[in-house]
Amino acid sequence: MYARYIPPAKPAGTPKAAASSQPPIPSPTPAATPQAVGAPGFSYARYVPGANASPKPPVPPAVHYFDDEEPTSSSVKRKRTVDEEGQTESSAKKSKKTQKDEESQGRDANGVSSSKDDDAEGTKSPKVTNSGKAKKGKKEKKQNELDNDMEIEDPKSTLNGDTSPAEQNSAGEELVESKAERKAKKGKKSDASKSDKQQDRDEVIEDPSEPIVQEDQPMVDAPNDTTEPASGKKEKRKREKKKKKAKLEKGDTVEKTDKRHKTVLERKTKSLKLADKFAAEAVSESEEEPEEVHDLEPLPQPKLVSVETPNPTYETLPGWLADPIRVAEDTRTPFSELGLLPKTARVLEEKGFPDAFAVQTKAIPLLLPTSKQRPGDLLISAATGSGKTLAYALPIVRDISQGLVTRLRALVVLPTRELVKQAQDVFELCAKAYEGGNRKRVRIGVAIGSQTLKSEQAHLMEQQSRYDPEAYKRIQQERQGDLSDVTHLSNLDPDETDPRLGPWEGEVVDFFSKVDVLICTPGRLVEHLEQTPGFDLDYVRWLVVDEADKLLAQSFQGWLDVVLEKFKTSKFTAREFPDMDLEGVRKVILSATLTRDLSLLNQLALRRPQLIVLESEGDALIAEHALPALLEEFAIRVHNTNLKPLYLLELLKAGHMKSAGAAPSNNDAAADDGSDTSSDESDDSSSADDTSSDDDSDSDSDAEPKPSKYQLKKSTLPVSLIFTKSNEAALRLSRLLTLLDPSLSPHISTLTSTTPTNVRRKTLRAFTTPSSPIRIVIASDLVARGIDLPKLEHVINYDLPPSAAGYVHRVGRTARAGRAGRAWTLVGDDESGWFWGKIAKGAGIRRAQKVGRVRIEEMGEERVANYEAALEKLGQEAMDARKR
Numbered sequence: 001m002y003a004r005y006i007p008p009a010k011p012a013g014t015p016k017a018a019a020s021s022q023p024p025i026p027s028p029t030p031a032a033t034p035q036a037v038g039a040p041g042f043s044y045a046r047y048v049p050g051a052n053a054s055p056k057p058p059v060p061p062a063v064h065y066f067d068d069e070e071p072t073s074s075s076v077k078r079k080r081t082v083d084e085e086g087q088t089e090s091s092a093k094k095s096k097k098t099q100k101d102e103e104s105q106g107r108d109a110n111g112v113s114s115s116k117d118d119d120a121e122g123t124k125s126p127k128v129t130n131s132g133k134a135k136k137g138k139k140e141k142k143q144n145e146l147d148n149d150m151e152i153e154d155p156k157s158t159l160n161g162d163t164s165p166a167e168q169n170s171a172g173e174e175l176v177e178s179k180a181e182r183k184a185k186k187g188k189k190s191d192a193s194k195s196d197k198q199q200d201r202d203e204v205i206e207d208p209s210e211p212i213v214q215e216d217q218p219m220v221d222a223p224n225d226t227t228e229p230a231s232g233k234k235e236k237r238k239r240e241k242k243k244k245k246a247k248l249e250k251g252d253t254v255e256k257t258d259k260r261h262k263t264v265l266e267r268k269t270k271s272l273k274l275a276d277k278f279a280a281e282a283v284s285e286s287e288e289e290p291e292e293v294h295d296l297e298p299l300p301q302p303k304l305v306s307v308e309t310p311n312p313t314y315e316t317l318p319g320w321l322a323d324p325i326r327v328a329e330d331t332r333t334p335f336s337e338l339g340l341l342p343k344t345a346r347v348l349e350e351k352g353f354p355d356a357f358a359v360q361t362k363a364i365p366l367l368l369p370t371s372k373q374r375p376g377d378l379l380i381s382a383a384t385g386s387g388k389t390l391a392y393a394l395p396i397v398r399d400i401s402q403g404l405v406t407r408l409r410a411l412v413v414l415p416t417r418e419l420v421k422q423a424q425d426v427f428e429l430c431a432k433a434y435e436g437g438n439r440k441r442v443r444i445g446v447a448i449g450s451q452t453l454k455s456e457q458a459h460l461m462e463q464q465s466r467y468d469p470e471a472y473k474r475i476q477q478e479r480q481g482d483l484s485d486v487t488h489l490s491n492l493d494p495d496e497t498d499p500r501l502g503p504w505e506g507e508v509v510d511f512f513s514k515v516d517v518l519i520c521t522p523g524r525l526v527e528h529l530e531q532t533p534g535f536d537l538d539y540v541r542w543l544v545v546d547e548a549d550k551l552l553a554q555s556f557q558g559w560l561d562v563v564l565e566k567f568k569t570s571k572f573t574a575r576e577f578p579d580m581d582l583e584g585v586r587k588v589i590l591s592a593t594l595t596r597d598l599s600l601l602n603q604l605a606l607r608r609p610q611l612i613v614l615e616s617e618g619d620a621l622i623a624e625h626a627l628p629a630l631l632e633e634f635a636i637r638v639h640n641t642n643l644k645p646l647y648l649l650e651l652l653k654a655g656h657m658k659s660a661g662a663a664p665s666n667n668d669a670a671a672d673d674g675s676d677t678s679s680d681e682s683d684d685s686s687s688a689d690d691t692s693s694d695d696d697s698d699s700d701s702d703a704e705p706k707p708s709k710y711q712l713k714k715s716t717l718p719v720s721l722i723f724t725k726s727n728e729a730a731l732r733l734s735r736l737l738t739l740l741d742p743s744l745s746p747h748i749s750t751l752t753s754t755t756p757t758n759v760r761r762k763t764l765r766a767f768t769t770p771s772s773p774i775r776i777v778i779a780s781d782l783v784a785r786g787i788d789l790p791k792l793e794h795v796i797n798y799d800l801p802p803s804a805a806g807y808v809h810r811v812g813r814t815a816r817a818g819r820a821g822r823a824w825t826l827v828g829d830d831e832s833g834w835f836w837g838k839i840a841k842g843a844g845i846r847r848a849q850k851v852g853r854v855r856i857e858e859m860g861e862e863r864v865a866n867y868e869a870a871l872e873k874l875g876q877e878a879m880d881a882r883k884r
C-alpha cells in the first residue's frame with residue numbers, strides 16, 4: 001500500500017492561498033497542478049516536504065490511499081512527523097534561500113517567469129541573467145530547456161521551503177500569468193516539454209537526489225552553446241573573467257547542493273525507518289487478533305430449504321374436470337348400504353344384482369336426495385359394461401316414484417333404438433323395485449321411431465275434453481296474438497287449429513303425459529316436440545344423455561338446442577325436487593369414452609357439475625379411455641390383405657380363439673366344448689381329407705353343400721361378434737364366409753342399419769340365447785356402442801375401428817359386468833403403425849394387460865383357389881341382384 005503526503009488544507013475562503021501552499025510545481029502540466037496532486041487514485045507516490053508551518057492551523061494532513069480506505073493512525077503519525085521535519089528544515093534553510101528569492105524577484109521585474117520553476121532556476125541565476133534582454137527569444141528557449149532539466153531538482157528546491165505564504169501566493173499568481181504567456185508563445189515546444197517533464201518527474205520519484213548534480217552540469221554549460229559575436233580581446237577577457245567567476249560560484253553551488261542532498265537522504269533514511277517501524281506495528285496489531293482453531297470436522301451448515309416442485313396441473317380445466325371423483329373399479333357395495341329401500345335392494349338381488357358396482361356405489365348416493373353434498377349435475381366416465389345404466393335409473397325412478405300425478409319428469413336420450421330398448425328394461429326393473437307402499441308406479445315410455453308417429457303419440461299422450469268457454473276464449477286470444485305463455489305451440493302453423501280447442505265452441509282439450517320417463521333417440525324426440533299435441537317438457541327435471549360423446553358430437557336434428565330451449569319454460573314449482581333443495585333440470589351425462597372437450601360439454605349448460613371416473617390400483621393418472629379389467633386383446637398380422645377372409649376363417653375354425661389364453665367360458669354351451677378340444681385338433685389334422693370331399697362336391701357343384709365337420713360340432717364355434725367398417729362390408733363378408741364354408745351358414749347372422757328393427761332385436765336375442773344356432777354375428781358399428789350381450793365371448797375387429805374410442809366401444813361388447821372376454825383384431829401390414837401406435841400401445845387407453853400377438857401361417861394354394869372361386873361366385877350374385 002502506498003500513501004502520499006498532501007500538505008494540510010488552508011482554511012476555507014482562501015483557495016488561492018491553499019493552492020499556493022502546495023509545494024512548488026515544476027511545470028504547468030495538469031498532473032502537477034495542486035488539484036491533481038490531491039486527487040484520489042493517483043497511481044504513484046512521491047515525497048513532498050511540508051509547506052510553511054507558521055500560518056497554518058494544526059490540521060492533520062490528509063492521507064489518500066489507493067484503495068480509498070481510511071488512514072490508519074500510524075500512517076497519520078508518520079505524515080505528521082514528516083511534516084514537522086519539513087518545517088524545521090524550512091526554517092533552517094530560510095537564510096540561505098533569501099538570496100535566491102531576491103534574484104528570482106529581480107527576474108520577475110524583468111518580465112521573466114517567476115514560477116516555482118524559476119525558484120529552482122534561481123540557483124543558477126548567474127548564468128541565466130547573463131544572457132541579457134536582447135537575447136530574450138534564445139533565453140526563453142534556454143529557459144525551457146532549463147525548466148526541463150531543473151524539474152529534476154524539484155525536491156531539492158522545495159526542500160528550502162523558505163518562501164512565506166504571501167510570497168508563495170504571489171508567486172503562484174505570477175506562475176499562472178507566466179504559464180499563460182509561455183503557453184501562447186511556446187506552442188508546440190511546450191507540449192513536447194510536457195512529456196519530458198512528466199518523464200523527469202517519474203525519475204524524481206524513483207530517486208530525487210541522485211541525478212541532480214550531473215544534471216546541473218549541462219545547465220551551467222548551456223550559455224556556451226549560445227553564439228555571441230566576438231568584439232575583441234576586451235570582451236574575451238571579460239568573458240574569461242566571467243567564466244572564472246562562474247566556476248567559483250559553481251563550486252559554491254555544488255557544495256550547497258551536496259548539503260541539500262545529504263539532508264534529503266537523511267530524511268529518506270529516517271522515513272524508511274519509520275515506515276518499517278509502523279509496518280511492524282501493523283503486523284503485530286493484526287497478529288494480536290485471536291484465531292479460531294477448527295478441527296477437521298465439517299462446519300455446521302444451515303438447513304437445506306426443501307423446495308417442493310408441484311406437479312403440473314391442468315389449470316385451464318375447471319376443478320371438477322381436473323380433479324374428478326375417483327373410485328376403484330373393483331369396488332362393490334351392497335345396495336342396502338346405498339340408502340335404497342330394503343324392498344328395492346331385495347328386488348335387485350333377486351335379479352342377480354347383490355352388490356352395486358363401483359360406478360353405482362359412487363353415483364347413486366350422489367343422485368339420491370339423502371346426499372349430503374349440494375346437488376348438481378353429474379358426469380360419469382366409466383368402462384363399458386360397468387353398470388352405468390342402473391347408476392342413473394335407480395335414483396331417477398326413486399325420485400319420480402314419490403309423486404302422485406303422472407307427468408313427464410325424466411328424459412333419457414340414447415343414440416340407437418337398441419340402446420333405448422336396453423335402457424327401458426333397466427328402468428322397468430327399477431320401477432318394479434320402487435313400486436308399492438305410498439309410491440306410485442313409475443311409467444316408462446320410449447320413442448324410437450320403430451312405429452308410426454301417431455301410434456307413438458298414443459302411447460305417450462292422452463287427452464280429455466271439457467266444456468270451458470272462458471278457457472276456450474283465452475286459448476283463442478293466445479293463438480291470435482300473445483303466444484308468450486304457450487311457447488310449446490309457437491312452432492305450429494298459424495293456419496292450423498290449436499289442438500287444445502275442441503271441435504265444439506267452448507270445448508277445451510287437455511293433454512296429459514302417460515309416462516313419467518321417456519327414453520328416446522334424439523331425432524324422434526324432436527319430432528314429438530314439434531308434432532305431438534300437448535307434448536312438452538314443462539315438468540321435466542331429469543335429463544340423461546347416455547353415450548354423450550356421440551350425442552354431442554353429432555347434431556341429430558339439433559336436438560340439444562331444441563330441448564334446452566324447452567327447459568327455459570318454467571311453470572310455478574314444475575321442476576322442484578320434492579326431497580331436495582333443488583329446482584330446475586338435473587343432468588346426468590355418461591359414456592365409456594366421455595369427452596373432456598369443454599366446448600362440447602358446455603353445450604349442456606351444466607350446473608355445479610361433478611365427474612366420476614374409475615381408476616385401477618396404482619393409477620396415478622386417469623387415462624382418457626379404460627378397458628374392462630378382464631379383457632384380453634390379440635392382434636393377428638395379415639400379410640396379404642387380399643386373403644383377409646381366409647385369415648378370419650382360420651381364426652374362427654383353427655382353435656386359436658380357444659387356446660390363446662385361459663379365459664373362462666361365459667357360455668353354457670361353450671362349457672360343453674371342453675371335451676371337444678381334442679377332436680378339434682384331429683379335425684384340423686384331417687384337413688387334407690376335406691379337400692378330397694371338396695373335390696367330390698365340385699363334381700356336382702349345383703347341389704347343396706354337404707354339412708361339414710363344423711356343422712356337426714356347432715358348439716365348437718366361438719360366439720363372436722365381428723365388426724366390419726360398413727353395412728356393405730358386413731353383408732359381403734357374411735356371404736363370403738358361407739360361400740367359403742357352407743357349413744357356417746346356419747350359425748352366421750348380420751346386423752346393419754339396413755336390418756329391420758324387429759329382425760335386429762330377434763338376432764340379438766338369439767345371439768345371447770345358448771340354445772340358438774347363431775354363433776357369429778357380423779355387424780357394422782351400429783351395435784358397437786352400448787349393446788349389452790352379457791355372455792358374448794369374443795369380439796373380432798375384421799376391419800379396424802375408425803378411432804380409439806371406436807375400438808373401446810367395440811371390444812367393450814365383451815368382458816362386461818366383471819366377466820372375462822377376448823378381443824381379436826386383424827391388422828394389415830399397412831395398418832400396423834396406427835394400430836400399435838394409437839390403439840395397442842397408445843397412452844390414451846388404459847388396459848390391464850398387453851395386447852398379444854397371434855400368428856396365422858400363410859394360406860395353402862388350395863385354400864386360395866377355393867377363395868378365388870368363392871369371390872367369383874359372389875361377384876356373379878351381385879350382378880344377378882343388380883339385374884333384378
Ligand SMILES: Nc1ncnc2c1ncn2[C@@H]1O[C@H](COP(=O)(O)OP(=O)(O)OP(=O)(O)O)[C@@H](O)[C@H]1O
Pocket residue numbers: 352353354355356357360382383384385386387388389390591592785786787788790812816817
Ligand atoms: N350391480 C350389478 N350387478 C351385476 N350385474 C350388473 C350390475 N349392474 C349392472 N349389471 C349388468 O352389467 C351389464 C352392463 O351394464 P350396462 O349396460 O349398464 O353397462 P354400461 O356401463 O352402460 O356399458 P356400456 O358403456 O357398454 O353401455 C348389464 O348386463 C347389467 O345387467
